[in-house]
Amino acid sequence: MQHDVEEAPSASDGLARSTILESFNLSGLTDDPRLTAITNFAASLCEVPIALVSIVESERQWFPARTGLDARETSRDASFCAHAMLGDAIMLVPDARLDPRFSSNPLVLGEPNICFYAGAPLRTEEGVPLGALCVIDTKPRAGLTPVQEKGLLVLAQTIMTLLTLRRSTDRSGRERDEQEARFRILADTMPQMVWSTRPDGFHDYYNARWYEYTGVPEGSTDGEGWNGMFHPEDQDRAWSVWRHSLETGDPYEIEYRLRDAKGQYRWTLGRALPIRDDRGAITRWFGTCTDIHDQKMLQAQREVIAHELSHRIKNIFAVIGGLITFSSRHHPEMQTLAIDLRDRIIALGRAHDFVRPHSDASRPEKNQSSLHGMIEELLAPYRERIRIEGEDLPIDDRSATPLALLFHELATNAAKYGALSAHDGAVVISSRPDGEAAFLSWAERGGPAVEPPQQEGFGTKLMELSVARQMGGRIERAWATEGLVVNLTIPSTSMYRIDQRAIRAE
Incomplete structure (x- = not known):
């Protein structure tokens, strides 16, 4: 049975087809064992001596797989498959010697003496023709059986599946190569x-x-x-x-x-x-x-300067304390006031020494940004009588000074009049975050009964100054029968500077 064929493609169609052919990289298919297995089966199925996979180019047709034929290519002018690939179904030529299109064809008049031809088109998903899967006999035949026709079409579809997978793999490989090349160019710049x-x-x-x-x-x-x-x-x-x-x-x-x-x-x-x-x-x-070498060296220089400044500040605390002690010797009436003032300065010195820049040798065992660590250092003389509980909170050098004055004042008052003045008295200090603020509590137990003072003393004003004025917080006192309770609410930003780098990273 003879099937109609489409018209030959135009020059622009030929250019597009050439591009498609290049995308399949068909040159690497020569003697592909998968295609050879298909031509062997096609020859056996159709009971013919020759079966070919033909790729038709602008000047030639060539055979990446062939059974029963030694030639690897022929001129396109002599190609039967150039006609078969333009159709939608199998092209049948029962007797080429009687077909006006092929009767003078050199492949009919000479080797391989084509007489019968049947070709199934090989077309891409875009409908672009690549060639054909064909079977050839040197004797005329009426055609193929329905099973042979169907089998030839299935084999042609199998070939296109293999070619499409190959193109996808090659394209992925090229894309990977291009991506790697772009990465290397970017990385090298x-x-x-x-x-x-x-x-x-x-x-x-x-x-x-x-x-x-x-x-x-x-x-x-x-x-x-x-x-x-x-x-x-x-x-x-x-x-x-x-x-x-x-x-x-x-x-x-x-x-x-x-x-x-x-x-x-x-x-x-x-x-x-x-x-x-x-x-x-x-x-x-x-x-x-x-x-980061230059930054590290600059940081090291800054640390040296910070160490030197901190050392000088520490010496200033010591000098001021010494001056107060020396002056009080000549004014015995000021002895009590001088001792209180010196103790407060010593407390400030301890807080500063805790949070100041340290070398590896001088650094405290406790974390320098730890509220609990600073309190333990500051109230070391009362270590057996004070329990610290709750969640530790971060501090820095800015908050250490007012907090040191606050807890020193509370401890001093407790030692004079409160829980620390009694043999069995004790203090519980607790801390926890409370939203955007820090909550601190000082609770005395086991001391003498306490009553609200008739008037605020200097120590009370000092605590108010530390909490309210310097840290923007709030202080509340309760003179319970069990002992004094002081609750503090301080903005978190007053406890510890917010790390802007961490905010940007988030």
């Missing part, structure tokens, strides 16, 4: 050192800045070679932090000294984040190294 590793932490990429900065040969720091670039004192620590990130998936961040191209060690900030797939599995780590 960054001022930071950029690196990446496999999921197991094996370093397999560094950008140009890394090699420029370190001066090492390309590839010499792959794998575990990177750790040798660190200062010997930092290597074990860096390995430990990196192993932790690999085991847990936590972000990697560390400061270490990295050897530069001049052989000098410079402080560097290393950071890395894991890249995960849809299932949450880590597929790669991407990291950066940032030179």
